[in-house]
Amino acid sequence: MSSDAGRWSPILPVVAIVSAIGLGAGGLFLGFLLTIVGGLALTLVGIEVTPSLGIVLSLVFVQGIGCAGVALAYVNLQPDIRSVVRRRLGVPIDASQFSIGARIPGLREGIVVVVGYVLAFAGALAGAFTITTYQALAGTDLETGTNQAAQIGMENPEVLLLLIPASILLIGPGEELLFRGVVQGRLREVFSPVTAIVTTSVVFAGLHWFALTGGSATGNLVSIGVLVVPSLVFGTSYEYTDNVVVPALIHGIYNATLFSLLYVYIVFG
Template identity: 50%
Template sequence: MALKAFQYGFTLLSALWLGGTGLVFGSVLLLTIAFSLSLGTGVQITQVQRLVLGLVTIQGIAFPAIAYAYIKLRPVIRSKLRELISYPPDTGTFTIGVSVPSFREAAIVVLGYASAMVGLVVVAVIITTLVSMFGIETATNQAAEIGMENPDVLLLLIPASFLLIGPGEELLFRGVVQGRIRDYFGPISGVAIASVIFAGIHYPALSGGSVTGKLVGVCALLIPSLILGATYEYTDNIVVPSLIHGAYNATLFTGLYVTVKFSGELSSAAGVLSNSGF
């Protein structure tokens, strides 16, 4: 019984550690490059440059690197744990399914994207209601905030959603974190717990607003997070949630660009869009 409890606890802690390590590793890379540029050339990078560099170092390098390291080191670590505490052996090789989506999987991408957008509408209604009823000061996603100040950056974030954000985040949080939790908690709990971790990891990316407002923003991410987790569990193809994630974010950035660029003032739509991105 004690060993069982340890295995469940260790699984949760290691899943949290994997997600957190990816974020910390990418942030350290970002700061190292920024500091090197400042020290070597005297160039101080702007907010926009920091955003772009962050996409490359965190989603493009750190997340895939941690996922790759986990897959490679998992057998070694589990072997050592078996020697120390009679840790159970792997029932099979840990893999992340990657393939060109079939026609059925393409249909799931479309359905998942549509469901995520319906979820966005539900979230918008809930947030608007909470704000009007309780006067909650909502927070803004930092990337969206920079985009509202520099609309042309949003045009860069649209393709980045498909090339960096979607693949990088899904590889680590769905492929590794969800897969790790699934080992002992099963598929349903794996999807649910990984979705909570994934939504929670976005808390530092929210700026302004109250603590309650930030928590509302994090909770708003649970609906699309659950959809992404469910589609990966169903298809075992990481490309499927990556495409849904990319399309979802690209839609938000497109909507935000249109709102900011062609509206005389930021409407409430911009607030909802800036609060709901990954």
């Protein structure tokens, strides 16, 4: 992570927030757009886009190109982008290089992965328990929406067998490169660790609104709120280790666990 210490300007926080949100939302939007175009192209040549193929397209374009691709492109293009933006805003130009910490985790970081996974999963369970308890006591249904991937998995359990390894190999790495590596890293240039982690977590969780199907506005908002908890764990682990592989593993194993439990419930429950 780079720093703008000594070259601070009142406009830098605004630029950081706008660029961070733009990068996160832009990466996902690009991936979704490419997924739709890819699906239409396959349909035009006579190939049926089955649920499994649709998931493959989504993984390749959203997590692969949209998330990881945009993140890596930003790291490489950032020096030029920074110079142009700062020159137009009249902000002093520096030679700092934006970077994403990435390396094979050592023993200490392996422990962080284990602890982070437990905390993320415990937080999600606590959130789900709180929602269930509230609904029971209040005698009401919040009508929370369902994640689109989970919905497809419930209708086609074989898709979950694809999503389980993909969570660790593509979903975790792709989304963490973009959101923790780039979005949080960009905010960290001008904000404190707590502000950067919380803001990134809210943005990350909020963008999942578009991945929900059904549910009421209130129910979906509550679902997004629950998602903030594991996202805070991802962000904290990156800040603590400065190694994006750590939150990528936590995120991937967390998602893989959810898909595994869903598969067992559908097939054996």
